[in-house]
Amino acid sequence: MVIKRKYWITNIEKAWRERSIVWLSGVRRAGKTMLSQSLPQVDYFDCELPRVRATMAEPEKFLKAQRGKRIVLDEIHRLDNPSELLKIAADHFPTTKIIATGSSSLSASAKFKDTLAGRKTELWLTPMISEDLNDFRRFDLKHRLLFGGLPPFFLSRKLPERYFQEWIDAYWAKDIQELFRLERRHSFQKFLELLVIQSGGIFEANKFANPCEVSRTTIANYLRVLEETYVIHVLRPYSTYRKTEIVAAPKVYAFDTGFVSYYRGLHDLKTNDIGLLWEHYVLNELHANLQSRQIRYWRDKQGHEVDFIVLRRGRPPLAIEAKWSCHDFDLANVKVFVRQYPQSQVFVAANNLIRSSEQMMDGIRLTFITIPDLVKLIGKK
DSSP states (O other): OOOOOHHHHHHHHHHHHHOSEEEEEOOTTSSHHHHHHTSTTOEEEETTSHHHHHHTSSHHHHHHHTTTOEEEEETGGGSSSHHHHHHHHHHHOTTSEEEEEESSOGGGOTTOSOOOTTTEEEEEOOSOOHHHHHHHTOOOHHHHHHHOSSHHHHTOSSOOHHHHHHHHHHIIIIIIIIIIOOOOHHHHHHHHHHHHHTTTEEOOTHHHHHHHTSOHHHHHHHHHHHHHTTSEEEEEEOOSOOTTBOOSOOEEEESOHHHHHHHTTOSSOOHHHHHHHHHHHHHHHHHHHHTOOOEEEEEBTTSOEEEEEEEETTEEEEEEEEESSGGGOOHHHHHHHHHHOTTOEEEEEETTOSSOEEEEETTEEEEEEOHHHHHHHHHTO
């Protein structure tokens, strides 16, 4: 049974109205293939198959046969020159609607000699969001946090520990080796493991060089590769360069709660674990709905911190605290932030809210907000 993921289908159709080519990216097993095949009236081409690649050896001939159709070119980076085909399609066959899928940004791979600027719309398929839970008709959020948001993992009845290692092996073989050709598999995977274990924490490159047996420069390159392939998200600090603020140290988040749970050895969720996973879940909602990684965090040198800062051009920022329970919220951090940025709007995204509400606390206007209302809010950003 093919599940219609309505949010993503709507966004693909919207993207096609803007441009004829949609670059659908996201990590392996996020559901790009099934999502593409669930669209009405599409012809599907798996570029991993030699016979399919052979039909595209002459791009113009292939595209003439597809004129006016809706087609999916899955794993398009397997072609020798994928950007050539897409460029010809955009310039000479604009009535042909194309979804091209890949596990990284276009600029990440040397295979793409042209990033197709102005010719494509990009859509980033994140791990499952709240709207996906409705489509899958499975509403147990703790299950989503523990098993993760990759559909095959989420739909598993038992904690799919074997899946996680299989995913890591495939990621190395099919993404890292084919796109980046890195060496030292052990060092790279050790770095990934350490990053995921400390997910949500401050990143300091020097701390990883010795355990991974590589240089600091190599660590920086590994981080870039992980970020390009959507496996690690780097949040940089928000600051107007006040002397009291942290301005250099980024935070790193793993792409999925399931992998955080797996690497931390979690088999059930305790109070201390669930707050961190909820923070990851809220970040995933922001990424999916903003379709942007331009999210910051704020921290001062005394340790006061706000989880997420959403920037708005020409307007004050949105400050968002992610709390599993609204009763876990501590006003102290927000109070310091608002003192420095009095025009900012402050939101507490909590799981245990029935409805959103505004409150005044110690002279600060706060909005305790549900995920659906948060999604509506950032949609108006």
